[in-house]
Amino acid sequence: MPELIDDAPDPAAPGGNAPEFTVSELSGAIRRVIEGGFGFVRVRGEIGRVSLPRSGHVYLDLKDDRAVIAGVIWKGVAERLATRPEEGMEVVATGRLTTFPLQSKYQIVIDDIRPAGQGALMAMLERRKAQLAAEGLFAEARKKPIPFLPEVIGVVTSPTGAVIRDILHRLRDRFPRTVLIWPVAVQGERCAPEVAAAIRGFNALPEGGPIPRPDVLIVARGGGSVEDLWGFNEEVVVRAAADSAIPLISAVGHETDTTLIDFAADRRAPTPTAAAEMAVPVRAELVAWTAEQEARLARAAARATADRRQRLRDLARALPRPEALLDSPRQRLDRWGERLPAALRARVDRARLRLAGAPVRPELLRRRLGDGRRQLGERAALLASALRRSVGERRRQFDALAPRLSPEPLKRADRQRARTLADLWSRLGRAAEGRARERAGRLAAAARLLASLGYEATLERGFAVVRAAGTVVTSRAEAAPAPALEIQFRDGRLDVVPAGAAPAARPGGGRGRGAPGGGQGSLF
Amino acid sequence: MTGKDVAAMSFEEAMAELEAVVSQLERGEVPLEDSIRLYERGAALRAHCEAKLKAAEERVAQITLGPGGQPTGTTPAEGL
Numbered sequence: 001m002p003e004l005i006d007d008a009p010d011p012a013a014p015g016g017n018a019p020e021f022t023v024s025e026l027s028g029a030i031r032r033v034i035e036g037g038f039g040f041v042r043v044r045g046e047i048g049r050v051s052l053p054r055s056g057h058v059y060l061d062l063k064d065d066r067a068v069i070a071g072v073i074w075k076g077v078a079e080r081l082a083t084r085p086e087e088g089m090e091v092v093a094t095g096r097l098t099t100f101p102l103q104s105k106y107q108i109v110i111d112d113i114r115p116a117g118q119g120a121l122m123a124m125l126e127r128r129k130a131q132l133a134a135e136g137l138f139a140e141a142r143k144k145p146i147p148f149l150p151e152v153i154g155v156v157t158s159p160t161g162a163v164i165r166d167i168l169h170r171l172r173d174r175f176p177r178t179v180l181i182w183p184v185a186v187q188g189e190r191c192a193p194e195v196a197a198a199i200r201g202f203n204a205l206p207e208g209g210p211i212p213r214p215d216v217l218i219v220a221r222g223g224g225s226v227e228d229l230w231g232f233n234e235e236v237v238v239r240a241a242a243d244s245a246i247p248l249i250s251a252v253g254h255e256t257d258t259t260l261i262d263f264a265a266d267r268r269a270p271t272p273t274a275a276a277e278m279a280v281p282v283r284a285e286l287v288a289w290t291a292e293q294e295a296r297l298a299r300a301a302a303r304a305t306a307d308r309r310q311r312l313r314d315l316a317r318a319l320p321r322p323e324a325l326l327d328s329p330r331q332r333l334d335r336w337g338e339r340l341p342a343a344l345r346a347r348v349d350r351a352r353l354r355l356a357g358a359p360v361r362p363e364l365l366r367r368r369l370g371d372g373r374r375q376l377g378e379r380a381a382l383l384a385s386a387l388r389r390s391v392g393e394r395r396r397q398f399d400a401l402a403p404r405l406s407p408e409p410l411k412r413a414d415r416q417r418a419r420t421l422a423d424l425w426s427r428l429g430r431a432a433e434g435r436a437r438e439r440a441g442r443l444a445a446a447a448r449l450l451a452s453l454g455y456e457a458t459l460e461r462g463f464a465v466v467r468a469a470g471t472v473v474t475s476r477a478e479a480a481p482a483p484a485l486e487i488q489f490r491d492g493r494l495d496v497v498p499a500g501a502a503p504a505a506r507p508g509g510g511r512g513r514g515a516p517g518g519g520q521g522s523l524f
Numbered sequence: 525m526t527g528k529d530v531a532a533m534s535f536e537e538a539m540a541e542l543e544a545v546v547s548q549l550e551r552g553e554v555p556l557e558d559s560i561r562l563y564e565r566g567a568a569l570r571a572h573c574e575a576k577l578k579a580a581e582e583r584v585a586q587i588t589l590g591p592g593g594q595p596t597g598t599t600p601a602e603g604l
Contacts, residue, residue: 148536149576159586159601168584168604176582181601183586197593211587211598283580286535290573293542297570300549301563308556 027101034106038097043069043108044116047089060085062093062108070107071095082189082230083114086127090120121226125233129260132235137242138263144247146267146278147215149286152178153279154214154246156198159183163222163272170276175283180214186221191231195219195261196240203245216279217246219261220272223254232259241265251275459490530568535576542569 048061056075095110115121157163184194205213232252241264250265251272262268269275466473468482487494545566585598
């Protein structure tokens, strides 16, 4: 690359004729260029990292896919911004560029920042809505009922313009009321703080103070662009509406516009006129209703007495005359009264007749009574002597028997029995002893006999027992076909193979318990 | 029924009770003595409702604000 080398400054003369700056001079020059050239810029980009230090200034990055510019919003500006910068927000920032010589940096000092385009605005609105909803500010449980007939209606709106006229007009038609207008800006930077302050201000009014406290609030604004209505989306407004102890109707924009205050309000009216309709009933209807109630009341009361009067009359008619009640019993009394003397007479006649037919003679009765008394006297006299005799007889018999009663015979019998028992006891002992001795002797004899008869003794004398398959063999005929025999000697048993068995049938030997088969065979 | 002081009632409360009184009387289930008392109660409620309806006067005022945004009083709103 010889051309490039030719163009390069001469290394022998460093600096050449270029002026020489100090760092501060250069830095100041750059600053003048930048501030001069970018004294007022609008820049569109996405907000990157945002930091909010205690100082109140806001530091943020503006970026797109290839570059980043640091930005700052001074405290005073930040406080009156309509839009609070949030990370990720697409914005258009207005401001001027300046440098920060200490760090060789430049930044934009932002005077205003607002969301770029509808999409960004809506996205931010959705985020805010979700966040406030998560806090429960829109919960159904928070909604208060609108009073049926408020005495005082507070309206938060612009004191001029169609909205307040529409509301007053509709109220006048339905039910004229006391209306308090709290004037506010309904768009622009002042809108949100003023509306919030108005809602809180109405709520702060004491009951019975010089300014009457409203029974219901209407927050109203006519239709407009999303940006125009934006103040009613601000958090301060939404929180003030949610906190309102006075029931609140929101009527912001047209029916199709929805702002966040609508979610926090107790009722949402599609238009300011509709809000007025929600706030009061129709007076004429109530007047008619009251008149109807009055008529019904009078009718019901009149009927209550009329019905009772009629019922009393009916009952009175059905009540029988007192004489009629007594007629029948009196008749019965008369009938029975007539029959009473005749019945009594008949009864007396019947008794007299019986008395005359059965005469009673006192003479006879007296005689029978005398007889009875005499008999009783005689028998009583006999009774005592008979008893005495009987007792005397029994005592004599007892006296004769008593001396003969003595314990001696019983004792004698007792002694006799003891002797018999001792005798029997000793005889039992003797008899048992004799029997035991006899049995032992017989056992010994039997054992001896067993030994002499058993074959074990004969083994001592040279005899042997031959078995085949565990069975005793006593003849040649039995032994010859057996494949193996067992011989029991005096001192143990020995397995042998008889010579008559075919030696070829034996599988090589070694299965027997004794000596090899060949050697055994020669024994027979 | 003879509970709350009628004068202290809201229109809605008076309305609801008046309706109840009327229908109770109409059913004719109350003893005569009670029905007289009930009627008197109903009449008082009706009068209260009517008074509330008569007091339908429009007064429109605008809040006046001090320098700190505090309400200082009201001023009649003209021409609305």
